[in-house]
Amino acid sequence: MIELVLFRTGAVEIARSAFQPWLEGSARDERVVAPVWSALLRTPEGNVVFDTGLHPVHVDRPDATFGPQSGLKVMMGRDDTIVSRLAAVGVKPDEVAIVVNSHLHFDHAGNNGAFPNATFVVQAEHLAFAKGKPNFPGVYWDIAELRYLPVSGRTRVASGVEVVPTPGHAPGHQSLVVDLAETGRVVLTGDAAFTRENIERGEIPAMDQVAAKDSLALIRSLAGGDLTRVFTSHDAEAWATWHHAPDGYR
Numbered sequence: 001m002i003e004l005v006l007f008r009t010g011a012v013e014i015a016r017s018a019f020q021p022w023l024e025g026s027a028r029d030e031r032v033v034a035p036v037w038s039a040l041l042r043t044p045e046g047n048v049v050f051d052t053g054l055h056p057v058h059v060d061r062p063d064a065t066f067g068p069q070s071g072l073k074v075m076m077g078r079d080d081t082i083v084s085r086l087a088a089v090g091v092k093p094d095e096v097a098i099v100v101n102s103h104l105h106f107d108h109a110g111n112n113g114a115f116p117n118a119t120f121v122v123q124a125e126h127l128a129f130a131k132g133k134p135n136f137p138g139v140y141w142d143i144a145e146l147r148y149l150p151v152s153g154r155t156r157v158a159s160g161v162e163v164v165p166t167p168g169h170a171p172g173h174q175s176l177v178v179d180l181a182e183t184g185r186v187v188l189t190g191d192a193a194f195t196r197e198n199i200e201r202g203e204i205p206a207m208d209q210v211a212a213k214d215s216l217a218l219i220r221s222l223a224g225g226d227l228t229r230v231f232t233s234h235d236a237e238a239w240a241t242w243h244h245a246p247d248g249y250r
Contacts, residue, residue, distance in 0.1 A: 007085035009053025010076035034234035046097030052111035102190020124150030126172025166192035168212025
C-alpha cells in the first residue's frame with residue numbers, strides 16, 4: 001500500500017496574473033500568497049519524494065535567489081524545510097530512495113542537495129534544457145554528488161507510481177501519477193497546472209502554450225475528469241483543504 005503525505009515547504013508572494021492570465025485591469029497586479037509544497041510517498045519499494053521545495057537559505061534571505069527586484073517574494077520559516085517536514089513524520093533524508101523532480105526551478109528542486117543518497121528521476125529533455133540556465137539555478141540541483149536518472153516518456157517509479165511528461169511550463173516537465181489502493185488515483189502536477197482553475201479553463205501562462213494546453217487536457221484525462229484528484233502546484237484555495245489529512249492519502 002502507498003501512503004501519500006503533502007508538506008508545505010514555504011510560499012511565494014506573487015502577482016495573480018502569474019497564474020491567472022485571464023485577469024484584467026488592476027486584478028492582474030493583485031498579490032497572492034501561494035503555497036510551495038513537496039510530497040512523501042511511502043511505498044513497499046521505499047520512500048519517494050516529489051519535489052524538494054525551497055532551499056533553507058531563503059529563511060533568512062528571502063531574495064537570495066533572484067534578488068529584491070524579481071517581483072516574487074519568498075516566505076519561509078525554519079519548519080518549512082523539507083528535512084524538517086520529513087523529520088516530523090519520522091523520515092530521515094538518507095531513508096529517501098527516489099526523488100522525482102517535476103522540473104528544476106528553484107521552488108521545486110531547491111533542496112535536492114539534502115538527499116545525496118537518492119536517485120533523482122527527471123526527464124532527459126528537461127535535464128538537458130535546464131543545465132546552465134540562470135532561471136534554473138544549478139547551485140540547488142546541479143551538484144556533483146547527486147545521481148540523476150534521465151528518463152524519456154512515461155516511466156514507472158514504483159508500483160503504482162509513474163512519471164508522465166506534461167511539458168509547456170518548460171520542456172520535459174513531468175507530473176506524477178499515483179494509484180492509491182484505498183482512495184484511487186491522484187495526479188501531482190508540478191507547474192503543469194498552478195491551480196485547478198487552470199485545468200478548468202484549459203489556460204495557463206507557459207513557455208509553450210500549445211504543449212501546456214495539451215498537458216492540461218492530459219491531466220484531466222489522467223484524473224478521470226475529477227479535479228478533486230489533482231494536486232496543483234501553487235493553489236492557495238485548494239491547499240487549505242489538502243493539508244488537513246494528518247494520516248495521509250492511501
